[in-house]
Amino acid sequence: MEKKLLIKSKELQDSQDKCHKMEQEMTRLHRRVSEVEAVLSQKEVELKASETQRSLLEQDLATYITECSSLKRSLEQARMEVSQEDDKALQLLHDIREQSRKLQEIKEQEYQAQVEEMRLMMSQLEEDLVSARRRSDLYESELRESRLAAEEFKRKATECQHKLMKAKDQGKPEVGEYSKLEKINAEQQLKIQELQEKLEKAVKASTEATELLQNIRQAKERAERELEKLHNREDSSEGIKKKLVEAEERRHSLENKVKRLETMERRENRLKDDIQTKSQQIQQMADKILELEEKHREAQVSAQHLEVHLKQKEQHYEEKIKVLDNQIKKDLADKESLENMMQRHEEEAHEKGKILSEQKAMINAMDSKIRSLEQRIVELSEANKLAANSSLFTQRNMKAQEEMISELRQQKFYLETQAGKLEAQNRKLEEQLEKISHQDHSDKSRLLELETRLREVSLEHEEQKLELKRQLTELQLSLQERESQLTALQAARAALEGQLRQAKTELEETTAEAEEEIQALTAHRDEIQRKFDALRSSCTVITDLEEQLNQLTEDNAELNNQNFYLSKQLDEASGANDEIVQLRSEVDHLRREITEREMQLTSQKQTMEALKTTCTMLEEQVMDLEALNDELLEKERQWEAWRSVLGDEKSQFECRVRELQRMLDTEKQSRARADQRITESRQVVELAVKEHKAEILALQQALKEQKLKAESLSDKQAKLQQQMDLQKSHIFRLTQGLQEALDRADLLKTERSDLEYQLENIQVLYSHEKVKMEGTISQQTKLIDFLQAKMDQPAKKKKGLFSRRKEDPALPTQVPLQYNELKLALEKEKARCAELEEALQKTRIELRSAREEAAHRKATDHPHPSTPATARQQIAMSAIERMHHNIPHRFNVGLNMRATKCAVCLDTVHFGRQASKCLECQLMCHPKCSTCLPATCGLPAEYATHFTEAFCRDKMNSPGLQSKEPSSGLHLEGWMKVPRNNKRGQQGWDRKYIVLEGSKVLIYDNEAREAGQRPVEEFELCLPDGDVSIHGAVGASELANTAKADVPYILKMESHPHTTCWPGRTLYLLAPSFPDKQRWVSALESVVAGGRVSREKAEADAKLLGNSLLKLEGDDRLDMNCTLPFSDQVVLVGTEEGLYALNVLKNSLTHIPGIGAVFQIYIIKDLEKLLMIAGEERALCLVDVKKVKQSLAQSHLPAQPDISPSVFEAVKGCHLFAAGKIENSLCICAAMPSKVVILRYNDSLSKYCIRKAS
Incomplete structure (x- = not known):
């Protein structure tokens, strides 16, 4: 038998190795399938990305088309606006010319009227001159501003030229530059209008100045006539004096007018210079406008060509996109069909793998059962050998066990034959799986090839689309640039033409007026020089008069001396009257002559002073005229320098025009190159489309072949499924037979366990009776010895009443011979009992190990075994006996920072008190209770509780806690003790059967209660109008009449009603063991806590809905x-x-x-x-x-x-x-x-x- 077992074990090992190989192959197949799935998922992602890109491209095309249409509309609108603005500008120019003509006519009429009224309006003219000065100052400031604006315009024009040069490289910012140019043009137009207004004002001022000049000339002519009259009337001194005063006043007025005229001339010269510079700028701008018009025409032609080309390209690309959409739809349909095929193959492989795994599990289960049965046979044989000498009852059990072993061996042979059949079927299945895997490999390789082709095609399409988009964007940008340039050039041209016309008319008018004024000023200057020469000649006459005056003064002095001498002579010759009369007459005559001569002298002095002042004034005028000549010469030099500068600028502008022409030529060449590239890209796209069509045809053929292969595979799969169904039915029969055999084994095990329990009970009864007999024997021997000792003692003598007894020394008691013999017999029996107990323990250990193995096998074979309660208790006890867990706790004594319960006595460990805390498992208890904790550090809590409960049940033989958990809630019941009449003062405890049902604790007298039996006492744990507290630890002072050893096993239930209508209530319970107490306390606390939570929840739902600040879950x-x-x-x-x-x-x-x-x-x-x-x-x-x-x-x-x-x-x-x-x-x-x-x-x-x- 052992050889057969070895052979079969080897065969089983071989079959296991084959199964391992099959598992490895299956894992490889699964890996391959997962790789294929990953590749398929990647391809799906790529397809989705390509579809999204395609949709984006279509959206971009639609947006580009709409943008093109909107740009065309905006261009047309801009052209219309530019044309309207040009028409408005022409109309404004025409209106301005008509107004200027009307103004000139009105001015001529006014001039004639003013000429007639000039004699009466000299005072008004002087006031007008003051206002003209102010205006001229304002005009000068405005001219400066216009010069600054012109310089800014020049700078902006240069910047625009630079920007035009950079426009080819920078396409996008040109739209902003175009808007800036439009703004600049508008600003320039406004400035031109302001300049025109200023020119009109200057013309008015020049007309007023001409009128003033004419008035001055007339005044000069009058002054000259009066001067001639003064020369003719030199004899009359009084008339001369008056005329000299008038001449001086006129001279002052003339000098002032001359100064004003000079300032006006300077301003006119400045205005002429500005007009010349502006005329040159206008000519340059006109040249630029002509060039830009030519460029605009070329750009329009090129834009039209590009539009036509773009339309053709759009049509072509739309057709291509439609073709590509159709191709993509076909590819997607092919891909879906391939994916369906792959899913079918994967499902088939998965089902086959499941079948193989089930078969392997069955084989492993059979192997484990065989091994367990062999071990059990060996253990039972050893147990039978040990217990052969114990009793006849054990021999009968051994015979039954041997019969069972033979039956199990027969079942083992049967199972081995079935295992061989299953191995053969597994081999066939492996061959079929290998074939399927080869077919999967071929399908995967073809799928990969198709996916690579699809990727290449999609990439090529994407690249072509991107290139076409780039070309479209470039063409659209170039179109926008050219259109913006055209519009800007047209606007600039119109503005410059208007400016040119206005400037030409203004120039002609201003030049004519300036020439006339210059001629008048030159004539006036000649006249002033002549007058100056005349004045110089008059200065010579004045010198002659001065000499005459000096002579007259000398004569006067001589006459005065003579008069003095004559007066003396008169005094001396007073006697001669005749002589006196003559002398008096001569003196009177002389006095008259002196007075006349004095009058002449005073008049001549006055004329001399007037002539001196006129000479000084004339000299100052001469100096001013020389300064004016110098200024004119400097202006001529400046004009020549400006001419040279303008000539240099003209040459620079010509060079720029040439560069612009070169840039236009390069742009034309780049357009031609772009057209060539577009044609080449068209050819490439057409070739790619042809290649894609050929590839699609090839892929369709490959799909047809794969469909045929898939049909053949489905046929093979149907055959394999039939075979698998047959195997499943065979395996089901085998499993039924195994289950029947296992049920029989379970029945035998239960019978055996019952018998063992009966044996144990008999032995316990025998030991009890033995102990009782030994006790009775020992008591009887003690009585016999006592009676013998009494008999052996002598009779005591009685003395007087008050006499003392003499205390005799205690005599040594003689031990009889029967007592020693009994003692020896007792020792022999004790030794025999010890040997029997050792044998019993060994048999128990063997039985428990066998039960564990049987229970383990049953648990693996059947998920829900139907074993009795006694077997469960035995398995728990066996587990406890096997477990040797002895890891002590590592306690650290310190202050408690949070009030908790002691793990030993269930009493509270208060905050701030000393407490022992395990460093590993964090258990808390009192320092005095730390020695009582079991050495279960590191064990799970559930395992530790199981260990302690089972251990206590085994050691203490407690009445037991039958924990039942029905559908309604927690249920506990067991024997406990209650104070007699539930009063603390009375001594003693009554044994009661306590049941926890739902939220009530029921107290009965007996365990076997009938259906209608009422409990002796009830205690409600969930009061609607009160609180219930469970105390796991009770002080010894509360129960004064109880033993200190029983206090740790007592728990207390206390109810506190909210109202004073009902008194509080307490109930003390004494548990048979500490684990039972812990079990009861935890159960009661859970019930109370559950009731409290449900009540609080109900109150919160009724009163304070949504009042929770924070909830932290999970x-x-x-x-x-x-x-x-x-x-x-x-x-x-x-x-x-x-x-x-x-x-x-x-x-x-x-x-x-x-x-x-x-x-x-x-x-x-x-x-x-x-x-x-x-x-x-x-x-x-x-x-x-x-x-x-x-x-x-x-x-x-x-x-x-x-x-x-x-x-x-x-x-x-x-x-x-x-x-x-x-x-x-x-x-x-x-x-x-x-x-x-x-x-x-x-x-x-x-x-x-x-x-x-x-």
């Missing part, structure tokens, strides 16, 4: 320690995960980085700082409120800056603090495990300093 849950209102909208939340800010309005949490776990927070408003206990070391630290607000404001940013708190290094391990003011100074009191620290704020250092530590 992974978003936080372990909160403290909260603090920070502002009207923000609440700071301190958690184990860090510091968070809760926005009450938005109901959102934002993390504040840089701070660890936060246990307590407080705001110091005077310093605007946050005081908190934070970090793993529980350090006391300060954080600036501004930084917190800044981090909250920057919470939307991806990278937030960390907040660095300032830590008090001396205050670590802090579990509580308080802050406030003491004597107007800020203080902090911090509590640590070993000391208390008081900190006070120092204003000079601006920080907290340690004041006291105790």
Whole structure:
């Protein structure tokens, strides 16, 4: 049998190796299929991208067409507007000319009237001269502004020329430059109109000046006539004086008029210079306009050609796009058909893989069952050998087990034959899978080739589309540039023509007037020179008169001397009367002559002074005339310099025109090259279309071949499915037989376990009876010994009443011989019992291992085994016996920072008290309870509870907790003890059967209760108008009459009604073991908590709907320690995960980085700082409120800056603090495990300093 088993095990190993190979091949096939799927997904993505690109291209084409149409419309509108503006400008010019003619006629009429009224209007003319001066100043300022504007215009013209040069390289900005040129043209037109108005004003001023000149000439002629009259009337001194005064006044007026005329001449010269420069600029602009018109015509012709060419190209590309759409649709249809084929093949391969995996699982299960059965056979044989000498009952069981083993061996042979058949079927399936894989490889290679071709075709189409788009955009840009240039040139040409016409007319008029004025001024200058010569000659006459005056003065002096001598002689010769009369008459005559001569002298002096003043004035006039001559010469030199500069500018403009012509030639050449490229691209596209058509035909043929292959594969697949159905039916029969055999084995196991339990019960009864017998024997022997000792003692003598007894020394008791014999027999029986117990333990261990293996096999074969409750308990006990978990906890004693429950006694561990905490599993308990915790560190909680419960049930033989979980809710029941009559004062406890049903605790007297039986007592856990609290730990003072050993096993239920109508109620329960107590406490607490939650929920739904500030569920849950209102909208939340800010309005949490776990927070408003206990070391630290607000404001940013708190290094391990003011100074009191620290704020250092530590 062993050889056959070895042979079959080898065959099974071979079959397993083959299965492993098949699995590897299947994994390879799956990998290939996944790769093909990935390639298909990539191709789908690429197709989608190409479709999106195509749609985008179509949209771009539509937008381009609409843009072209809109641009054409805008061009036509611009042309119409330009033509309208040209017509308006011509009309305005015509109106201006007519107005100028009318003004000239009116001026002539006014001039004639003014000539007649000039004699009466001299005073008005002087006022007009003052106003003319002011106007001339204004005109000068306006002329300066016009010169500056002309210079700016020149600069802008040069900039425009440079921009025209750069227009070929920069296409897009030309639209903006065109708008700028239009603005410049409009500004220039406005400036030209202003200049025209200024010229009109200047013409008016020149007419007024001519009129003034004529008036001055007339006044000069009058003055000359009067001067001639004065020369003729030199004898009459009084007339001469008056005439001299009038002549001086006229001379002053004439001098003033001459100065005004000179200023007017200067202004006229300046105006002439400006007109000449503007005329030259107008000629240059006219030349430019002609050139630009020629360019515009050429550009229009080229634009028309380009439009025609673009239309042809658009039609051609639309046809190409339609052809490509059809091709893409065909390719997509082919691709869908190929994908369907691939999916079918993949589904077939997946089904075959599932079948293979099922078969492999069956084979593995059979192997495991065979091995387990072999092990079981060996173990049972060893157990049978050990227990052969124990009893006859065990021998019978061994015979039954041997029969079972033989049956199991027969089943094993049957299963091995079936395994061989399955291997043969697997080989056939592997061959079929290899064929299918080869076909898949060929299909995949063809698919890859088709996909590569499709990619190449799509890429070529995309490249062609991109090239055509670029060409279209370039042509459209060139069209826009040319049209903008044309419109700008037309507008400039029209404006310049108008300016030229106006400037020519103005030039002619101004030149004629200026020449006339120049001639008049030259004549006037000649006349002034003549007058100056005459005045010089008159100056010679004045010198003669001065000499005569000097002679007369000398004569007068001599006469005065003579008169003096004569008067003396008269006095001397008073006697002679005749002589006196003669002398008197002579004296009177002499006096008359003296007075006349004095009068002549005074008149001559006055004339001399007047003549001197006139001479000085004439000399000043001569100096002014010389200065005017010098200025005229300088102006002539400047005009010559300007002529040379204008000639240089003309040559530069000619060079620019030549360069522009060269650029036009290069543009024409580039257009011709672009046309050639377009023709070449057309040819390339046509060739590509032909190639794509040929490829599509080839692909269609390949698709037809693949369809034929797919049909053949589907036929093969149908045959394989038939074979697989047959195999499945055969496997189903085998599984049915296996299940029947396993059911039989389970029945045998249950019978065996029942028998073993019966054996154990009998042995227990025997041991109990034995112990009782030993006890009775020992009591009987003690009685016999006592009676013998009494018999052996002598009789006591009685003395007097008050006499003392003599205490005899105790005699040594003699032990009888029967007692020693019994003792020896007892020792022998004890040794025999110990041997039997050891044998029993060994058999139990073997039985439990066998049960475990059977249960494990049954669990693997059947997901839901139907074993009795006794078997479950035995499996649990066996698991406990096998488990040797003994890892002690690593406790660290420290201050508790949160009130929790002790893991041992279920009492509360208060905040701030000493507590033991495991460093590994974080369990908390009292320091005194740490020694009672089981050494289960590192175990899962569920596994530890299972271990403790089962262990306690086995050791203590408790009445048991039958935990049932029906559909309605939690259900627990078991035996517990209740205080007698439920009163603490009375001694003793009554044993009751307690049941937890729903939210009620029911107390019964018996376990087997009938359907209608009522409980002795009920306790409601979910009160509608009260609270219920479960206390896992009860103090010894509450139950004074109970033993201290029973206190840890007592739990208390207490109800507190909200109203005073009903009194509170308490119920004490004594559990048989501590695990039972833990089970009951956890169950009761869960029921109470569930009721409280449902009640709170109902109240919230009824009263405070939507009043919850924050809900944290799932992974978003936080372990909160403290909260603090920070502002009207923000609440700071301190958690184990860090510091968070809760926005009450938005109901959102934002993390504040840089701070660890936060246990307590407080705001110091005077310093605007946050005081908190934070970090793993529980350090006391300060954080600036501004930084917190800044981090909250920057919470939307991806990278937030960390907040660095300032830590008090001396205050670590802090579990509580308080802050406030003491004597107007800020203080902090911090509590640590070993000391208390008081900190006070120092204003000079601006920080907290340690004041006291105790």
